[in-house]
Amino acid sequence: MATKTIAEINEKIRRGEAVVLTADQAAAMAKEQGVKAVAQQVDVVTTGTFGPMCSSGAFLNFGHSDPPIKMSRVHLNDVPAYAGIAAVDAYLGATELSDGRPEYGGAHVLEELLRGKAVRLRATAYGTDCYPRSQIESDIRLADINEAFLFNPRNAYQNYGAAVNSSSRTLRTYMGTLLPKFGNVNYSTSGCLSPLLNDPYLRTIGIGTKLFLGGAQGYVAWNGTQHNPSRPRNEHGIPVGGAATLSLIGDLKAMSPDFFRAAYFDGYGASLFLGVGIPIPVLDEDLARCVAVTDHDIQTTLFDYGVAERNRPSLGTYSYGELKSGQILLNGKKIRTAPLSSQKKALVIAKQLKGWIEQGDFLLSEAVAPLPQQATLHALNSKDEVK
Amino acid sequence: MKRERVTLRFSPDAYDKAITYHLVRDYGLVVNILRAEITPGQQGNLLLDLEGEPADITAALSYLSSEGIKVTPSERQIVIDKDSCVDCGACTAVCFSQALLIRAPEWDLAFDPDRCIACGLCLSACPVRAIHSKFSDPIEEAPPADEA
Known part of the structure; x- marks a missing residue:
């Protein structure tokens, strides 16, 4: 069996000789020439996804004023940021909403900063001997503040359930608008291009893995919140529903609005469309089989959002081949399907990452530590719940 | 035969006119009302499919103008800002008439104005x-009947 190491692949990248394919190209090659050919001839497969990722936000350091202030309440364009850390550090979450402006949240502030626009900073403080100032107002720009880095607790979900609505009213959700009486099905994935679906057991993705984040280079910081790799898998090793997740970190200043877009889901709130791409080194035939995955090999569970419970009823499993065809059959009835994650942008990301590697601008990294291989979710019970 | 989709905008003093009656009787058109919206005292908007001989449609449109009604072709019902659009597909979920579609292999959002009924759910x-x-939209400039 042909085997390679990441060091050997990096040597080929440096020499400009690495063979890099996007995940859809790898799947097509495996179909025509077989998995062995992919293992022997391909060094790296690039993936991509561009979907709404609510669990995102940025740490910002504004620099010190004179006299200095230990900010305790911070607003950026009237969107509250968390300031319960050191004096001029704050965390602005993507889904935090503006105090007054409708349809505007943390993600919108971050996008405006990224586009070079001035953002109004308002901060108040209780005043201390070392930080006497009690309030400040200023217009800040991304280039003028010390640091701005994304630190996202949960991105790049490995698969995600599709959504439908059995109830008699329209539901406005983070899975988009769900029309009553099974009017439509929404799904959110880039399917065969999706990063964690091309390495389903996370053999090559761990803490420290370098990746594409928002148009710049970023890293895996930790496993993501709600990391659930113990989810049941199909015959291809693909979890049938939301499973592994990643916590990602990267320099906001280096990112691009092409891969970073504020979103507002009607009736739900703000979110962030974020581009993520991970290179998968084809170390052996097992990984070649993984990157050869097609939309028909990946299934997800369809959940009824008409039932407002933690464990929404499952209405069956569907492959992304079916979901991406534009309609599925449920109880003998055709239902239209729609994506929420941009397939077009996902491919642009996979191609851009491929280009970086081919040009020698992006070397692969060994993971510093693996991500947990076993973990399940804990539920939250309210105080008055009968056990 | 030809079919055309148009929006009619009535000024406050014009919305009591029996327009559809005249379109059917005087110009022999098949009229299908897709959407109607009237703000009393302000304006009325009507989305119509008109079917008939090309010459009759042209004559009917000039009659409407002479009545002070602003006629807009259906292409202008919705406008997609392609710079902002990320081709996610969320709008296609609510588009019953399938005027908005996103499909493999390009996954580019496509808009077919002939299918749009201006329901506004996609907004x-x-x-x-x-x-x-x-x-x-409010009427931009409502020309007096004698100048139209």
């Missing part, structure tokens, strides 16, 4: 607010 379904409707 709020778009997470980046890239879709705008002209249907409910």
